[in-house]
Amino acid sequence: MSESPTGSTAGTNGLPRVVIAGGGIAGLEAALALHQLLPRRAASVTLVAAEPDFTYKPMVVAEPFSREPAERRALAPALGELGMAFVQGAVREVRPEVHAIELAGGDRLGYDLLVVAVGARARPALPSAETFWAARGDLPIDELLDRAGASPSRTLAFVVPGGCSWPLPLYELALMTRRRTEERGGPYGLRLRVLTPEACPLAIFGAPATAAVSSLLGARGIEVEPFSTVVEEDGVMRIHPAGASLDAGAVIALPVLEGPRVAGLPMDEHGFTPIDEYARVPGVKDVYAAGDGTTFPVKQGGIATQQADAAAGHIAARLGATAEPKPFEPVLRGQLITGPESLNLSHELSGGHGEGVASLDYLWWPPGKVAGRYLGPWLAGTVPEEGLEPPSRPLEVEVALPHEWHGSPMALDP
Helix, strand or coil: CCCCCCCCCCCCCCCEEEECCCCCCCHHHHHHHHHCCCCCCCCCEEEEEHHHHHHEEHHHHHHHHHHHCEEEEEEHHHHCCCCCCCEEECCCEEEHHHCCEECCCCCECCCCCEEEECEEEECCCCCCECCCCCCCCCCCCCCHHHHHHHHHCCEEEEECCCCCCCCCHHHHHHHHHHHHHHHHCCCCCCCCECCCCCCCCCCHCCCHHHHHHHHHHHHHCCEECCCEEEEEEEEEEEECCCECCCCCCCCCCEEEEECCCEEECCCCCCEECCCCCCCCCCCCCEEEEEECCCCCCCCCCHHHHHHHHHHHHHHHHHHCCCCCCCCCCCEEEEEEEEEEEEEEECCCCCCCCCCCCEEEECCCCCCCCCCCHHHHHHCCCCCCCCCCCCCCCCCCCCCCCCCHCCCCCCCCCC
C-alpha cells in the first residue's frame, strides 16, 4: 500500500513502533495476529495494559459453580515469547499530534501505529440487584439461592438490562443455577425467571437459536418474560412497560456498558470510539481501535477478535508484510454453556442471509468460548489455520455483515 506508517520518528532500534493499548481479548488477539503476519524484526511491538494478567473473561461465568478460576496468563512472559514488550499501566490519554500515549502514572510512550483496545466500562444497571461482573467470578450463588428460597415468592430473577447487546451470559447463569438447585436438592419449587427486553431468548442469533434456547430453558423449568425492561425507582425494581414491581427474593443482573472515553480520540455521546471497516479511527492518523470500546453495537469477544484482526492486517499491509488487508466483516459466533454440554450458535447480523445455526456440534475450531483466529489456537496450544472451520465436517454457510455498517451503524431493536 502507498500509505506510509507515519511521519514521526521510529524507535531507538530504527523499527516502526506498534503499540497495543489493552490486555484483554482484542488486545491479545491483535498482538498474536501481528506476530503471525509480520516477519521477524519488521516492527517493535509493545502491549500496554492496566493488569499484569490476561483473563479469559467468557469463562468467568462458570466460576461461581465450578469453584475453578477462569484461565489466566501472565502477559509479560507470554508477550516475551512472541518477541514483544509489555508495559503495565492504564492509558490516560492519546496524543495523536505527537504520536504518544500518556499513562495514569505520568509516563509517556511513543508510537508510530497504535491499536486502542481498552474495553468498555461496566456499571450496575440495578443498584439493589447482584451484578454479575465479567471480570470476577465471586457471584454468591448459594447465598442468593438461600435468600430466594426463604422469600415469600420463592423466586430468583435474572435481568437483562435495557441497552445490553450481549445477553448470553445471563442465560448461562440461569441454566447453571437450575443445575445447582438440583445438586443441592432444593430449595423445592424454586422459581427462576428471566426478564429481558428481547422479543425472545438470544434473538440476535436468529430463529434456530431462539427455538433451541427456548426449548432448553423450558425443559429446565426456567420462565422467560420477553419485552420486559426492569428499572429501579426509589429502591423498587419495576417491570416496564406495565410498571408492576418485580416480586423476587433475589435478583441477578448484567451490568450496563459505557464507553471508555479515551481522551484525545473521537467518541459518541456514550464514550465509544468510532472505527471504519479496517478498524481505523476516522480523522486520527495512525490510530486503530478494537473491542467493546468501539461504537460497533455488539459487545462480544468474537467480534472483538475480528476487529483486532482487521487492524493487524491493515498494519501489516502498511509495513509491507502482506498484500491487501481484509476488512472487518463480523459474523456472530457464541457458545452457550448449559452444564456438561455447550450449545454453539452462529448468525449473520444484518439478516437476509439465512436464519443462523444452533448445534451441539462444533461450529468453529478450536472449539473455545471465543472464536478468535489467533487467540483460540494460542489458548489451545495449536497453530492458527486459514479459517475457523472445524476439521472433517462442513460448516454451515455464514455471510458477513455488509461494509456499510460503519457508515451508519445498525440499531439493535429488541
